[in-house]
Amino acid sequence: MEAFLNTVYGTVFWSTISFLVVLVLMRRMAWGPILQGLKEREEEIDGALNTAKQARAEIENLQADNERLLQEARAERDGMMRDARDMSDKLIADAKSTAKTEGERMIDQAKQAIDGERAAAVADLKAEVAKLSLEIAEKLVRQELKDDGSQQDLIGRMISDSKLN
Amino acid sequence: MWNNTRSNNGTMRFSMRVFALLLGFGLTSSVMASSGGGDKPDPGEFIIHHIADAHDIHLWGEGPSAVHIPLPVISYSPEYGWSVFSSAHLLHHGEDHVDMSDHGMEGAHAEPEGHGGGQYRCHKTELTYSLDGNGALHAQNNSGDHVQAYDLSISKSVLGMFIVIFMMLLIFPRVGSAYKKRKGQAPRGLQNALEPLILFIRDEVAVPSIGEKKADRYLPFLLTTFFFIFLCNLLGLVPFIGAFNVTGTVGVTLILATFVFIITTVSGNRHYWGHIFWPPGVPLPIKLILVPVEVVGILLKPAVLMIRLTANIGAGHIIILALTFLVFIISDYGANTAAGIGTGIFSVAFMIFMYFIELLVAFLQAYVFTLLAALYFGDATQEAHH
Numbered sequence: 207m208e209a210f211l212n213t214v215y216g217t218v219f220w221s222t223i224s225f226l227v228v229l230v231l232m233r234r235m236a237w238g239p240i241l242q243g244l245k246e247r248e249e250e251i252d253g254a255l256n257t258a259k260q261a262r263a264e265i266e267n268l269q270a271d272n273e274r275l276l277q278e279a280r281a282e283r284d285g286m287m288r289d290a291r292d293m294s295d296k297l298i299a300d301a302k303s304t305a306k307t308e309g310e311r312m313i314d315q316a317k318q319a320i321d322g323e324r325a326a327a328v329a330d331l332k333a334e335v336a337k338l339s340l341e342i343a344e345k346l347v348r349q350e351l352k353d354d355g356s357q358q359d360l361i362g363r364m365i366s367d368s369k370l371n
Numbered sequence: 372m373w374n375n376t377r378s379n380n381g382t383m384r385f386s387m388r389v390f391a392l393l394l395g396f397g398l399t400s401s402v403m404a405s406s407g408g409g410d411k412p413d414p415g416e417f418i419i420h421h422i423a424d425a426h427d428i429h430l431w432g433e434g435p436s437a438v439h440i441p442l443p444v445i446s447y448s449p450e451y452g453w454s455v456f457s458s459a460h461l462l463h464h465g466e467d468h469v470d471m472s473d474h475g476m477e478g479a480h481a482e483p484e485g486h487g488g489g490q491y492r493c494h495k496t497e498l499t500y501s502l503d504g505n506g507a508l509h510a511q512n513n514s515g516d517h518v519q520a521y522d523l524s525i526s527k528s529v530l531g532m533f534i535v536i537f538m539m540l541l542i543f544p545r546v547g548s549a550y551k552k553r554k555g556q557a558p559r560g561l562q563n564a565l566e567p568l569i570l571f572i573r574d575e576v577a578v579p580s581i582g583e584k585k586a587d588r589y590l591p592f593l594l595t596t597f598f599f600i601f602l603c604n605l606l607g608l609v610p611f612i613g614a615f616n617v618t619g620t621v622g623v624t625l626i627l628a629t630f631v632f633i634i635t636t637v638s639g640n641r642h643y644w645g646h647i648f649w650p651p652g653v654p655l656p657i658k659l660i661l662v663p664v665e666v667v668g669i670l671l672k673p674a675v676l677m678i679r680l681t682a683n684i685g686a687g688h689i690i691i692l693a694l695t696f697l698v699f700i701i702s703d704y705g706a707n708t709a710a711g712i713g714t715g716i717f718s719v720a721f722m723i724f725m726y727f728i729e730l731l732v733a734f735l736q737a738y739v740f741t742l743l744a745a746l747y748f749g750d751a752t753q754e755a756h757h
Binding site: 213219222224225227228229233235236237238239240246 | 423424445505506507522524525526528529533536539540543544546548550551555569570573587590591592594595621622626627
């Protein structure tokens, strides 16, 4: 045991000193910066990957937005076109119905006018007939005063002369 | 295109062959050299000598012709004080006298005594130092009595440790500043090469064991431990530089395990200690058995960490050396050349295989040590959830 210890003193002494020295120096000069650098780089890479992921998600969002906008625009256009068609259809229908009622109204007016005219004409005719009748009656009365036969002729002639319309 | 891949494969296969050849040569050369001494070396002793920590780096050769890199010996005796000298004095038998007079001490060599080789008398402390057969340093005073002296030498393992620490301090602060300078940019070069390992420790070891929030506090320790063990293991596999065996040295792994023990104990919360000293939902008689087991477990866990690492790395070196030695045993130390060549082919092939296994083990043991340390920290900081 003593012989063993005798050979071991030196290595124990020197390894303690040198290991402590190398541990302290390496910690300060090597492991500190190395581990720090590795950690920083890993964080950087993680950060970059996350940013890329976010950017991709954003692009996807944008694309979805665009798609949605396009869809909306298309729908709007369709709606507008439908509205316009409806409007024109309605306009045409309105115009048609207006024209019809107007035409009917004008026909009615014309009819009324015609009826009025005819009534006026009939009234005129009646008045004329009455006037004629009076004239005839007057002539008849005058004729009668001359002779009976001639009165009869006159009446016949007069009636055949006056045509009722 | 087809041609290109083919030539690439060819280049790779060629360089693998060269690598294997170099490995085989490197491993066998030291043993061949050692067998040249005449005496048949004892394989066990030889291997243990190569596994154990030493006061020098043994490159090649044996005996007087051996080529060593001497390392500084530092010894402290509470009674006699400090003594610093080159291990060349203890290894070389009276040659290469190094004058230490300008350090206040004069070296003087006595005749080699026993297995350990030379002796060195330090004039300042007036102690005579020598190494025994196990490579342990002994000190004697003038009257020849054994003196208690602590051996604080820069041994082979300590030097290996210093090399690894130097490499770590060269590499990692640079990577750290790359993270500061190139903020927000893709990693490049060294930074790119090491990032997977750092992330592996953080995401596969620390975070699952300790939890996301608390892991940050323990990561510097876990990362330092992992890279320290991994690089020490790899240093031990480099051929031709004297087979460093840092993580196979008990003193080093002992300290690593002690740090794990201290951190676990300090960060242990009420829930952790509660489970050890009064396990909930267990009948009293079983508590009486369980509590001592748990208490022993506190110390046993880091002890097992220490033993596992030392044994695994030591075993790898032993297997490779043993395979090398097989050639010399079967060829009867060069007497039977044909048997030597026959065994050598298989031995080298198997050694190369072992070398690749050892490369895997170098990583695996660093990983296992770090993972278990992280699990212990996680246990200690776990919040009550029942």
